[in-house]
Amino acid sequence: MSNSILNSFTNNLILNTDSYKASHWEQYRSGTCGMFSYIESRGGEYDKTVFFGLQSILKEYLSQPITREMVEQAKLFFLAHGEPFNEAAWLYIIDSYQGFLPVTIKAVPEGTVVPTKNVLMTIECTDPKVFWVASYLETLLLRVWYPIxxxxxxxxxxxxxxxxxxxxxxxxxxxxxxxxxxxxxxxxxxxxxxxxxxxxxxxxxxxxxxxxxxxxxxxxxxxxxxxxxxxxxxxxxxxxxxxxxxxxxxxxxxxxxxxxxxxxxxxxxxxxxxxxxxxxxxxxxxxxxxxxxxxxxxxxxxxxxxxxxxxxxxxxxxxxxxxxxxxxxxxxxxxxxxxxxxxxxxxxxxxxxxxxxxxxxxxxxxxxxxxxxQRMDRDTQRFAMKCSAVKLGEQWIEVYKDPITDPGKTSKRGRLSLYRHKQTGEYRTIKLADQAAWSDKQIETVDSTVYEEVLVEVWKDGQLLKEWNLAAIRARAAS
Missing domain, CATH: 3.20.20.70 (Aldolase class I)
Structure with a gap:
């Protein structure tokens, strides 16, 4: 990419967000130390989606570390823009993680054709001190709606x-x-x-x-x-x-x-x-x-x-x-x-x-x-990224939205993953039972002899863990 003025902004991950995200770190409930979010197509013109494009976002944006120059640029912008800025947290990420965001992302293998209303990818922060980073990345990561x-x-x-x-x-x-x-x-x-x-x-x-x-x-x-x-x-x-x-x-x-x-x-x-x-x-x-x-x-x-x-x-x-x-x-x-x-x-x-x-x-x-x-937008397949669980101390709590004015926007609850029936190929989004401490104990168990987990850990703390090539993606979509 060139060194144009536009790219100098878009290459700064702290600025590649919505304005209101800059103030959210102060808004969460006291004691919050973990957050789990997911992306899904809530339905739309088609009843199936082809998952694709996350790898390009990870390589282009998350693989670049945050620098002190980026923090200073973001600080000057947000303070003049009318938003608070969490300078200490961003500097902490630089000092502790060499500028790479401490997040883990799991996703459907690219090219997979999945019925709508299922989890396609999940994200959570691996450091409780900056748990809110998972939500801060919503603007960037949700743009996967377009290639999908x-x-x-x-x-x-x-x-x-x-x-x-x-x-x-x-x-x-x-x-x-x-x-x-x-x-x-x-x-x-x-x-x-x-x-x-x-x-x-x-x-x-x-x-x-x-x-x-x-x-x-x-x-x-x-x-x-x-x-x-x-x-x-x-x-x-x-x-x-x-x-x-x-x-x-x-x-x-x-x-x-x-x-x-x-x-x-x-x-x-x-x-x-x-x-x-x-x-x-x-x-x-x-x-x-x-x-x-x-x-x-x-x-x-x-x-x-x-x-x-x-x-x-x-x-x-x-x-x-x-x-x-x-x-x-x-x-x-x-x-x-x-x-x-x-x-x-x-x-x-x-x-x-x-x-x-x-x-x-x-x-x-x-x-x-x-x-x-071009003849499409995020609502063509009604894409959304939502927080479905937060951690308070040692306890995970389900969170969700359920607006009475639009039941179609009701979000999922809990820490989630996608599973596929080994024989029928049916997909199911299921709550994970890998956390001992939950305020809601009604967690689904998964019979591993019947279902296999589909989501794969593709990214963790600045490292691409799973890389798909186009030939494999094409074969998966064609199958």
């Missing part, structure tokens, strides 16, 4: 595409990885969103034009090359030839990139999509066939479900098709990529229209932008 939600949206779309590949394709497994391409880099709110969201999509697919997302996946998840792209035209590269030069622009693309077994994509609706297809199918047809390449036509306007089908039918008239083993047409020499108006609903509509008309899902891929990386 992108990975979740992408995963559910993958299930839709797989459904149609299973119906209409001879090679569903060989097709799926490149069926949804990330076009979202320009549609997100920040550079960091581009990197984090683009990375999350790659849990499920291997096609992307979001460079920072690919680089983030490579760096944080130890992948040599997380995704791939192909040469593709945009409107400026076609329209720069002028309307009268459209044919020459297309021929130039073929001359440059149409090689044996190569893929190239050409946007073809700058003026008249169907007129462009006529050019591809007449003047340029033989060059396409002789090149041995696969030409991918990109419509970029109109109703997606209607336009893709009409494009497939017109291309079929020029290039022909072959019926596969399931009786569906696969176009010869050409394919289609739809990158306009793409979302889960339009993908299903497109694939339904193609199936009804006898075309295999092999014929189309999708480029998804804002709907993939």
């Amino acid at each position: 939600t992108v990975a979740t949206v992408s995963w559910h779309i993958k299930q839709v595409i797989r459904e149609y590949l299973d119906k209409t394709s001879d090679d569903p497994a060989g097709q799926i990885a490149f069926k949804l391409h990330d076009f979202g880099a320009r549609g997100v709110s920040s550079t960091e969103s581009s990197a984090i969201g683009g990375m999350a999509h790659l849990v499920n697919f291997m096609g992307s034009d979001t460079v920072l997302g690919v680089m983030a996946a490579n760096q944080y998840y130890n992948e040599p090359m997380a995704a791939f792209s192909i040469p593709a035209a945009e409107h400026s590269t076609i329209t720069s030839w002028g309307r009268e030069g459209e044919l020459s622009a297309y021929r130039n693309m073929l001359n440059l990139f149409a090689k044996p077994n190569a893929l190239l994509a050409v946007v073809s609706d700058s003026y008249d999509l169907f007129g462009a297809i006529d050019k591809w199918g007449t003047e340029l047809r033989q060059q396409i066939i002789d090149s041995g390449a696969m030409l991918v036509i990109r419509p970029d306007s109109g109703d997606p479900a209607e336009i893709v089908l009409a494009t497939a039918q017109r291309l079929d008239g020029y290039f022909g098709s072959t019926k596969n083993g399931k009786g569906y047409k696969v176009l010869n020499h050409v394919r289609i990529i739809q990158g306009d108006g793409v979302c889960e609903a339009s993908i299903r509509d497109i694939l339904t229209n193609l199936e009804r008309a006898g075309f295999a899902a092999d014929n189309v891929a999708f480029g998804m932008g804002g709907a993939l990386l």
